[in-house]
Amino acid sequence: MKRNVEISGATKLACVIGDPVSHSISPAIHNSAFEFMNLDWIYSAFCVSGSNLGEAVGGLRALGVRGVSVTMPHKSTVIRYLDVLSQEAQRIESVNTIRLTQDGRLEGFSTDGLGFLNSLHDEVALDLSQSKCAVIGAGGAARAVAGALLDAQVRKVIVINRNIDNAEKLRQLSPERIVISSLPEISECDLVVNATPIGMNQLDDSQLVFDPELIAPGQIYSDLIYWPTETKTMAMCRDKGVTVIGGLSMLVHQAALAFRLWTGLEAPIEVMKKAARDQIGTDQ
């Protein structure tokens, strides 16, 4: 990529750490934003194994890396190496963004939940207050989404997960408004969110998250998966006239919030969306 601003001794570095990261489109998304805003920043990707995580985070601090995105499998384990956590990161016990302060402290944030909400507003301008929502899955992304839905004043969140202990842990975010349920109840929900990897390429991509009989026009289906851009479940919902939102929009919105935390500037969201779509080869 030809840069407007040449890399120099003053260039600020940001990066993503995870394992694997070679498939990550975050470098394309963030570098497009730095470039568009004429910022002397560059964003790279580092594959870091679990056993090297502590040393890697210490190294990033020592090198003065200003901003770090954290992806699977380190969103929870990275917490022990940070100095301070935002309220949101504490609540959902997950960090996807690290910021290095001027005095060398590492601050941990999670932009996944708000990124999810912003993507919903961006795609369908939805008013969630008093709605009933279903979250399928109870991992890190499900916790972020459920927390964000509570903040958006939904009436009730039903959680559906294969492992009941994990569902119960998620319910503790708000025992009054979160209930553990099963798939048939999604037919009564305004919004249904898939926060499991069912439908991703490496799993059986013909697998549906739920029976087509359970969803109908008037409902919204949000799938956090962004590759493939259209899973079998998304295609099935679209065919039935259900409004569908894919995970690429959330990926861009969580990145935009990280960009603002690092630079103090509003992110050029449309530029970032285009970079994500170009990278993934879709016009959706």
Ligand code: NAP
């Ligand atoms: P995670 O912490 O590993 O949680 C995965 C959840 O999915 C767990 O609740 C697990 O159930 C459930 N699950 C896994 N395989 C399943 C299967 N075959 N059948 C039924 N349930 C299954 O992962 P995560 O970080 O939450 O990520 C979940 C998904 O969200 C991934 O596809 C990820 O790519 C996507 N994501 C997207 C974005 C975005 O910006 N678009 C951001 C974050 C995550 P158990 O509890 O029973 O094990």
